[in-house]
Amino acid sequence: MTAEKFDLQQLQIASPCYERWENMTGDERVRHCASCKLNVYNVRELNKAEVEELVTRASGRVCMRLYRRWDGTVLTKDCPVGVSRARVRLASALLTAAAFVGVLLLPLLRLGSRGSSEPPPTFQERFDQVKEEAYEWPVFGTILEEISPRPRAIMGAMIRLPSGGSGHP
Incomplete structure (x- = not known):
């Protein structure tokens, strides 16, 4: 050999x-x-x-x-195809994570549209605003709704419960 x-x-x-x-x-x-x-x-x-x-x-x-790829190539630690694929996978994972973080954090970092006389919104106020907007995003909103459902408004005729009531009529 x-x-x-x-x-x-x-x-x-x-x-x-x-x-x-x-x-x-x-x-x-x-x-x-x-x-x-x-x-x-x-x-x-x-x-x-x-x-x-x-x-x-x-x-x-x-x-x-031995490990063989589908084309019969034996894989080694310095296999150029394997090293190249690992680099591409790592770069893809890093870019995906960066994009995800950017999508979530960029709106938080954006300055509010308030006038210059008002103080800028606090982080919590901005976070709540972005969270409310996130419910409208196609996939993310569905997931967010499952994890943390947004408060629902209830309308109807109001009755007064007797004092000391359990909360149910």
Whole structure:
């Protein structure tokens, strides 16, 4: 395998092991299998050079834990596609969180439309105003209504309860 250029895609599992990785002792890179008395190397936590060195210096059987993508590519710690995808996922998560926080906080930071002679609204007043507006937002309003229903106005003829009443007629 190493006479020419090392190719990760040539790695194959000859006889699969059915022991659970979680039951083996060790860390995320290498664990010891009590059944076969061998170390099992997690290729996903090794870079390509470490895998190549492991394969070339192995005398006899080497146990590995391989991850293959749908296209058959073996995943390693320094896999450029995996690293790129992880960066994209992280950036997407950060942008989504920032947008969510911005949508919620930007109205709070906005100055009120009151005249210059009146003091600016307090944070609580502004928060209550934004919360009231948020009930009208398409998805967020539905969720907010479930979590914290807004007060409902009740109209009708009023009766006076006898003093000491329970609140029900």
